[in-house]
Amino acid sequence: MIRKLLLSLTALAVLASACGSSNTPAAPKGTIVVGGFGFPESSILAQLYGQELAHDGYTITYKLNLGPREVVAPAIKTGQIDAYPGYAATDLEYYNNKAGEATGDPVATTAKLNSYLQPLGLVALTPSAAVDQNAFAVTKETAAKYNLVKLSDLAAVAGQLTMGAGPECLTRPYCIPGLDKTYGIKFKAFKPLDTDGPLTRAAFKNGSIQVGLVFSSDGDLNALGLVVLQDDKHLEAADNVVPIIRTAVASANVKALLNKVDAALTTADLVNMNSQIAIQHMDPDVIAKNYLTAHNYFA
Amino acid sequence: MTFLMQCARWLTDPAHWQGPDGIPIRLAQHVQLSAEAVALGALIALPIGILLGHFGRFGNLAINISNVGRAIPSFAILVIAFQAFGLGDTPIILALTALAIPPMVTNSYVALREVDADIKEAARGMGYRELAQLVRVELPLAVPLIMAGIRTSAVQVVATATLAAIVAGGGLGRYIVDGFATQIYTKVFAGALLVALLALATELSLAALQRALTPRGLRSLNAPASRRATSFKTA
Numbered sequence: 001m002i003r004k005l006l007l008s009l010t011a012l013a014v015l016a017s018a019c020g021s022s023n024t025p026a027a028p029k030g031t032i033v034v035g036g037f038g039f040p041e042s043s044i045l046a047q048l049y050g051q052e053l054a055h056d057g058y059t060i061t062y063k064l065n066l067g068p069r070e071v072v073a074p075a076i077k078t079g080q081i082d083a084y085p086g087y088a089a090t091d092l093e094y095y096n097n098k099a100g101e102a103t104g105d106p107v108a109t110t111a112k113l114n115s116y117l118q119p120l121g122l123v124a125l126t127p128s129a130a131v132d133q134n135a136f137a138v139t140k141e142t143a144a145k146y147n148l149v150k151l152s153d154l155a156a157v158a159g160q161l162t163m164g165a166g167p168e169c170l171t172r173p174y175c176i177p178g179l180d181k182t183y184g185i186k187f188k189a190f191k192p193l194d195t196d197g198p199l200t201r202a203a204f205k206n207g208s209i210q211v212g213l214v215f216s217s218d219g220d221l222n223a224l225g226l227v228v229l230q231d232d233k234h235l236e237a238a239d240n241v242v243p244i245i246r247t248a249v250a251s252a253n254v255k256a257l258l259n260k261v262d263a264a265l266t267t268a269d270l271v272n273m274n275s276q277i278a279i280q281h282m283d284p285d286v287i288a289k290n291y292l293t294a295h296n297y298f299a
Numbered sequence: 300m301t302f303l304m305q306c307a308r309w310l311t312d313p314a315h316w317q318g319p320d321g322i323p324i325r326l327a328q329h330v331q332l333s334a335e336a337v338a339l340g341a342l343i344a345l346p347i348g349i350l351l352g353h354f355g356r357f358g359n360l361a362i363n364i365s366n367v368g369r370a371i372p373s374f375a376i377l378v379i380a381f382q383a384f385g386l387g388d389t390p391i392i393l394a395l396t397a398l399a400i401p402p403m404v405t406n407s408y409v410a411l412r413e414v415d416a417d418i419k420e421a422a423r424g425m426g427y428r429e430l431a432q433l434v435r436v437e438l439p440l441a442v443p444l445i446m447a448g449i450r451t452s453a454v455q456v457v458a459t460a461t462l463a464a465i466v467a468g469g470g471l472g473r474y475i476v477d478g479f480a481t482q483i484y485t486k487v488f489a490g491a492l493l494v495a496l497l498a499l500a501t502e503l504s505l506a507a508l509q510r511a512l513t514p515r516g517l518r519s520l521n522a523p524a525s526r527r528a529t530s531f532k533t534a
Contacts, residue, residue, distance in 0.1 A: 167476060167477035202386040
């Protein structure tokens with residue numbers, strides 16, 4: 001009787017340990033706080049990084065939807081967060097105080113970015129092939145009416161059109177000032193809305209804007225009847241996804257894990273995951289988990 | 300100190316006093332939004348408060364409902380109304396009206412309840428009918444408290460109308476939202492200062508209106524009763 005009990009107990013223990021070794025994450029390795037900007041794609045990327053690190057045994061705290069870079073950058077400088085999914089060119093132009101050094105080359109742009117990050121105790125890892133640039137969209141009707149395909153087509157008719165974007169667009173080199181400088185586009189009026197959010201979509205819908213700032217990786221533009229105008233004079237620089245982390249937590253292992261996620265990620269993946277939020281209303285953590293599972297990160 | 304100087308410079312810069320984003324236009328939008336919301340709120344709240352106070356029934360129910368209404372954040376109403384009505388002034392008017400109603404219901408109810416029972420009896424004895432008694436005897440006596448409610452509402456609405464900028468509306472809140480987005484904090488501060496000044500001006504002008512509307516016989520008795528009731532059941 002006792003032998004039987006002991007046997008079954010041993011069997012249970014073996015079973016339990018077997019389960020433990022095969023599927024649960026490794027031993028705890030320390031805590032990493034992952035932050036993100038106030039738009040859904042940033043939450044998805046933060047979850048991709050966070051879940052990959054968590055699987056390897058790190059304890060992850062998420063601080064998502066923090067807001068614009070004006071909130072996120074001070075948070076990582078002061079160590080309130082340890083990492084966030086950055087965008088090479090826009091981050092460079094933030095940390096260099098709009099010096100205009102970003103180019104279309106993601107590697108050079110990231111190298112330049114790192115020269116500004118290093119004194120702050122921060123580092124940008126290898127940029128992904130996935131790009132999310134500012135893009136300028138019009139409705140299909142507007143495109144047909146004025147025969148618009150490229151941004152340079154816009155210059156002649158912009159005087160009749162109202163442009164909508166977040167208020168910061170007025171001062172950002174890749175927004176209103178850039179459109180003017182590179183293309184000579186001067187709009188009739190500017191309507192302060194949000195950055196590629198519900199206000200911009202509502203304003204397109206009720207016709208209070210004809211041109212709006214969106215992101216090239218948006219998943220719902222086609223469904224909304226919007227078309228992106230080609231950036232034929234290359235105003236936008238290399239806004240490739242790149243994790244920015246504090247040097248203090250940037251161990252070789254952490255870098256390797258994050259670079260592995262970035263190396264496989266494509267712009268098409270971003271569009272696909274963004275559409276799951278915009279159209280199917282799924283949660284960022286679920287989308288990230290599905291992606292990582294489907295691409296065998298948890299195997 | 301330099302920051303305050305910069306704010307003063309921002310406020311006195313002629314460029315900020317013209318065009319569609321200039322102070323006069325933003326001020327006019329702010330006043331218009333606030334006035335519409337307070338007027339709409341008064342249209343709903345005053346009849347309810349006055350009738351319940353006059354008949355002395357269901358008062359606690361009405362006051363409790365309006366107090367619960369006060370607990371719902373204006374921001375949430377704004378966001379939900381935006382989902383329903385899309386871009387435009389409707390969501391902000393709805394949110395501000397909901398904010399304006401409770402103090403006016405509570406104050407006008409208390410105002411009518413506090414009319415001396417002897418006076419009502421005397422009015423009845425002199426042959427006043429129900430409506431005449433309400434309009435010619437009770438309402439004039441209730442004016443100070445009713446006006447105090449409108450004042451409280453109006454000041455809250457003026458301060459809260461800054462939220463309009465969050466859903467792409469106009470008004471002085473634009474300076475706060477746009478200043479934050481572009482890291483021009485002098486603009487944020489100047490915007491907040493303008494809102495505070497407007498709220499103060501609202502308070503003072505409504506106080507003057509209240510004095511003008513108060514029957515002469517009551518002015519000598521003036522403030523204590525209204526203050527007592529204001530602290531009794533308004534924010």
